[in-house]
Amino acid sequence: MSDILPSWNDGKTKETIINYVQSVTDPNQAAFVPVKDRIATFDNDGCCWNEKPAYIQLFFSLARLKQMAADDPTLRGKPHFRAAYEGDMDYFAQLDPHAGGDVQDLLQVIFDSHAGMTQDEFEAMVREFMNTARHPHFDVPFKQLVYQPMVELIHYLHDNDFKVFLCSAGGMTFMRSVAEDVYSIPKERVIGSNISFNTEMTDDGPVVVRKPGLVEPIDDGPGKPINIELHIGRKPVLAGGNSDGDLHMLWLAQTGSYPSLSLLVHHDDAEREYEYDIGSEKTLKMAPERGWTVVSMKNDWKTIFAWQ
Amino acid sequence: MSDILPSWNDGKTKETIINYVQSVTDPNQAAFVPVKDRIATFDNDGCCWNEKPAYIQLFFSLARLKQMAADDPTLRGKPHFRAAYEGDMDYFAQLDPHAGGDVQDLLQVIFDSHAGMTQDEFEAMVREFMNTARHPHFDVPFKQLVYQPMVELIHYLHDNDFKVFLCSAGGMTFMRSVAEDVYSIPKERVIGSNISFNTEMTDDGPVVVRKPGLVEPIDDGPGKPINIELHIGRKPVLAGGNSDGDLHMLWLAQTGSYPSLSLLVHHDDAEREYEYDIGSEKTLKMAPERGWTVVSMKNDWKTIFAWQ
Numbered sequence: 001m002s003d004i005l006p007s008w009n010d011g012k013t014k015e016t017i018i019n020y021v022q023s024v025t026d027p028n029q030a031a032f033v034p035v036k037d038r039i040a041t042f043d044n045d046g047c048c049w050n051e052k053p054a055y056i057q058l059f060f061s062l063a064r065l066k067q068m069a070a071d072d073p074t075l076r077g078k079p080h081f082r083a084a085y086e087g088d089m090d091y092f093a094q095l096d097p098h099a100g101g102d103v104q105d106l107l108q109v110i111f112d113s114h115a116g117m118t119q120d121e122f123e124a125m126v127r128e129f130m131n132t133a134r135h136p137h138f139d140v141p142f143k144q145l146v147y148q149p150m151v152e153l154i155h156y157l158h159d160n161d162f163k164v165f166l167c168s169a170g171g172m173t174f175m176r177s178v179a180e181d182v183y184s185i186p187k188e189r190v191i192g193s194n195i196s197f198n199t200e201m202t203d204d205g206p207v208v209v210r211k212p213g214l215v216e217p218i219d220d221g222p223g224k225p226i227n228i229e230l231h232i233g234r235k236p237v238l239a240g241g242n243s244d245g246d247l248h249m250l251w252l253a254q255t256g257s258y259p260s261l262s263l264l265v266h267h268d269d270a271e272r273e274y275e276y277d278i279g280s281e282k283t284l285k286m287a288p289e290r291g292w293t294v295v296s297m298k299n300d301w302k303t304i305f306a307w308q
Numbered sequence: 309m310s311d312i313l314p315s316w317n318d319g320k321t322k323e324t325i326i327n328y329v330q331s332v333t334d335p336n337q338a339a340f341v342p343v344k345d346r347i348a349t350f351d352n353d354g355c356c357w358n359e360k361p362a363y364i365q366l367f368f369s370l371a372r373l374k375q376m377a378a379d380d381p382t383l384r385g386k387p388h389f390r391a392a393y394e395g396d397m398d399y400f401a402q403l404d405p406h407a408g409g410d411v412q413d414l415l416q417v418i419f420d421s422h423a424g425m426t427q428d429e430f431e432a433m434v435r436e437f438m439n440t441a442r443h444p445h446f447d448v449p450f451k452q453l454v455y456q457p458m459v460e461l462i463h464y465l466h467d468n469d470f471k472v473f474l475c476s477a478g479g480m481t482f483m484r485s486v487a488e489d490v491y492s493i494p495k496e497r498v499i500g501s502n503i504s505f506n507t508e509m510t511d512d513g514p515v516v517v518r519k520p521g522l523v524e525p526i527d528d529g530p531g532k533p534i535n536i537e538l539h540i541g542r543k544p545v546l547a548g549g550n551s552d553g554d555l556h557m558l559w560l561a562q563t564g565s566y567p568s569l570s571l572l573v574h575h576d577d578a579e580r581e582y583e584y585d586i587g588s589e590k591t592l593k594m595a596p597e598r599g600w601t602v603v604s605m606k607n608d609w610k611t612i613f614a615w616q
Contacts, residue, residue, distance in 0.1 A: 036494060119537055163496070176541045186344060187541030188471070188496070197537055199530035205559040206533045215538075222507035225514045229427055229505055230523075231539065233484045233495030251513040 005156060007149040007303040014300065016293050017153070020261040024237065025160050031259045035161045039234050041224075041249060042150070043241040044168035044175055044192075047265050048183065050145040052274040053137065054093040057174050060129050060142075061113040062092055068112075080109045089136065098243055098279030103218075110171070111212035115195050119173060119208050126177035140307060146182045147297075148306045150240075150265075154183050162238070165189045167228060169220035169245055173210075191231045193219045224249040240265065244282045250292055262292040269298040272308060313464060315457040315611040322608065324601050325461065328569040332545065333468050339567040343469045347542050349532075349557060350458070351549040352476035352483055352500075355573050356491065358453040360582040361445065362401040365482050368437050368450075369421040370400055376420075388417045397444070407586055411526075418479070419520035423503055427481060427516050434485035448615060454490045455605075456614045458548075458573075462491050470546070473497045475536055477528035477553055481518075499539045501527045532557040548573065552590045558600055570600040577606040580616060 008014040023031040024038070045051040065084035068075055075081040083091035095101040095109060114122065130143040138145065154164050164185055166175055172192030179185045196213030199206045217223030225248050228236065239246075239253040240263040250262040264287050267276050277284060287294050297304060316322040331339040332346070353359040373392035376383055383389040391399035403409040403417060422430065438451040446453065462472050472493055474483055480500030487493045504521030507514045525531030533556050536544065547554075547561040548571040558570040572595050575584050585592060595602050605612060 036488070172538070173541070180344070188539060190541070194538065197534045199533045199556060201530070201556075205563040206530065206556045207563070208533050208537045222509070222514065225507045225516050226505045229516045230480070230502065231496060233481070233498070248507060248509075248514045255513040255515070 005149065005152050007152055007301060009300055009302050011300060013293060013295055017261070017263075020238070020259070021156065021160050024259060033237055033258045037234060037237060037256075037258060038157075038160070038162040039232060039236045040157050040162045040164045040238040040240075041167040041191075041228060041232075041236040041253075042154070042164065042239070043243070043246045043249070044166045044170050046242040046267065047168075047240055047246070048147060048150045048154075048166065050135070050138075050147075050273065052267075052276065054089060055096065055170065056130075056135075056142050056145065057170050058092045058095065058109070059133065059135070060126065060174070061109050062087075062089070063129060063133055064113040064125070065109070080105070080112065096279070097220075098245060107214060111195060114171060114174075115210045115212045117210055119197075119210065122173055122210055123177045126174050130178050138305070140305075143178060143182060144305060144307055146305075147265075147301070148303045149301045151183060151306075153240075154185065157238070158184065163189065163232075165191055165228075165232060165236075167191045167219060167224055167231075167249060169193055169218060169223075171195075172219075191219060191227050193223075220245040222248050225252045228252065237261070239263070241283070242267065243280045245279075247283045247286065250283065251286075251290065254290065262290070263295055264292050265295045266297060268296055269301075269304065271298075272304045273297060313457065313460050315460055315609060317608055317610050319608060321601060321603055325569070325571075328546070328567070329464065329468050332567060341545055341566045345542060345545060345564075345566060346465075346468070346470040347540055347544045348465050348470045348472045348546040348548075349475040349499075349536060349540075349544040349561075350462070350472065350547070351551070351554045351557070352474045352478050354550040354575065355476075355548055355554070356455055356458045356462075356474065358443070358446075358455075358581065360575075360584065362397060363404065363478065364438075364443075364450050364453065365478050366400045366403065366417070367441065367443070368434065368482065369417050370395075370397070371437060371441055372421040372433070373417070388413070388420065404587070405528075415522060419503060422479060422482075423518045423520045425518055427505075427518065430481055430518055431485045434482050438486050446613070448613075451486060451490060452613060452615055454613075455573075455609070456611045457609045459491060459614075461548075462493065465546070466492065471497065471540075473499055473536075473540060473544075475499045475527060475532055475539075475557060477501055477526060477531075479503075480527075499527060499535050501531075528553040530556050533560045536560065545569070547571070549591070550575065551588045553587075555591045555594065558591065559594075559598065562598065570598070571603055572600050573603045574605060576604055577609075577612065579606075580612045581605060 023029050024033040062084045069081040069085040095106040176187040176190045179190045194215040196211040219227045235256040236253045237258045238261045239249050242265040253260040331337050332341040370392045377389040377393040403414040484495040484498045487498045502523040504519040527535045543564040544561045545566045546569045547557050550573040561568040
């Protein structure tokens with residue numbers, strides 16, 4: 001067992017996870033879950049990778065809006081282009097809906113930075129950004145801001161024949177551009193929010209292009225069970241999240257016919273990462289009431305980032 | 309090779325399929341496709357299972373509307389409930405949009421027969437129907453109307469590490485209720501059209517319920533590349549269809565960077581199944597222009613249904 005989840009400290013949380021996986025994969029136990037029903041769903045921002053001082057995807061938006069505003073000065077008349085051009089990170093941080101931001105303001109930033117190109121072009125932009133741009137606080141490429149204990153947990157679940165999905169409010173294509181590389185999660189198992197797609201018929205055949213517009217529902221809160229139904233068609237038996245946007249998903253795992261495990265990652269490590277409960281108040285309150293396992297980043301994780 | 313695709317007659321079509329699969333799975337050939345990119349997408353109605361004299365899902369709708377109209381006579385004032393109650397199959401057959409039907413009329417039938425229950429309840433209804441109701445022409449349970457050669461092709465692709473998806477205009481949950489059973493295709497690899505879902509919060513947690521309303525786009529024609537992007541995030545290298553609703557998907561397979569195979573199932577067997585080109589005219593015309601392989605049900609298939 002010492003080889004399992006090496007970046008997790010020994011203790012009750014690690015024991016709970018390993019006991020759960022061992023019991024549901026043991027055909028001699030009542031808790032056994034058939035392979036086809038071993039579905040795990042994880043939130044991404046703040047659960048599998050860092051989300052402070054702002055979502056990684058917002059840093060991407062900022063970089064792209066900044067480039068656009070540099071190329072076209074007339075764009076600087078708009079607040080989000082101006083903030084990007086001037087490097088005003090506070091403007092972007094306050095867009096987070098979980099921190100009281102206005103969803104419409106956030107969407108405008110997303111539309112202006114994420115639409116107007118093909119899927120192939122957008123994915124290339126995201127990969128370039130994730131591999132080369134650096135986080136302002138940690139000063140490493142953004143791709144290195146995945147939580148090592150969660151990567152190990154995903155691999156551990158794969159080794160036990162779980163199908164592991166990301167189910168996050170973040171952009172689906174944004175996550176898919178790097179999810180195989182950083183988590184070993186194939187694209188079709190990444191569920192997220194989407195701007196509109198359109199099929200344009202060209203002389204070379206159909207091309208999918210990105211348009212300003214929102215695919216309902218956003219993959220957050222009550223939207224998560226809907227998107228899980230659309231993309232998986234089964235309830236997860238294991239779910240992980242970190243905010244009130246994950247409340248429905250964490251509870252959904254308990255509504256099936258199998259034993260379940262709901263994990264709530266708690267950002268309580270101001271030294272190695274960030275310490276905040278904002279946007280997670282309801283979920284933190286509900287965790288003990290519903291038997292969810294709270295993961296303390298400070299106490300349960302030996303390592304947070306692989307490079308630390 | 310004689311063990312491969314036993315329900316396919318020897319000949320150019322079978323040879324084309326086997327040669328394609330062998331070349332893209334051979335790491336020593338230039339045509340090699342890495343496992344992660346071995347994506348196959350098949351239409352369902354008319355490609356993997358029978359669709360005449362009407363879509364199987366329409367027979368389900370008819371059975372359900374008939375039951376509802378029997379329980380509540382006031383419903384019989386509406387044409388679709390009356391047609392169902394009186395067993396007027398012609399009414400339902402003419403709803404097919406590929407045969408010139410009005411999409412809105414079809415949607416009303418779908419909404420009234422497919423909404424107003426939970427996902428779990430709906431799936432149980434579909435399974436009951438598929439296992440017990442009998443097709444008016446073939447007089448076997450509907451579940452037995454899958455094309456045996458296509459089942460074998462799906463298994464052959466699975467054996468060669470392809471991920472096989474259904475991508476059909478039919479209802480996603482309707483197909484998922486039986487796809488694992490009849491095709492060995494897991495639910496998350498079934499893409500279809502959807503009515504609206506809503507997450508209702510109950511004392512027992514979130515429940516996904518079915519509501520009248522359409523999720524755009526319908527998974528047909530230009531909607532297929534969009535839904536393939538949403539559900540897979542990769543272009544297929546092998547695509548199969550049978551109607552003009554598959555034209556975009558069949559061409560999409562040719563827009564990637566790998567060698568591709570596009571299969572067009574042609575209904576030319578009036579004796580063992582049905583003979584019709586209606587709704588497939590554009591695609592049949594395009595097949596030789598774009599190098600698509602036309603599968604003759606009459607000449608290429610030794611067996612159509614396993615029980616024949």
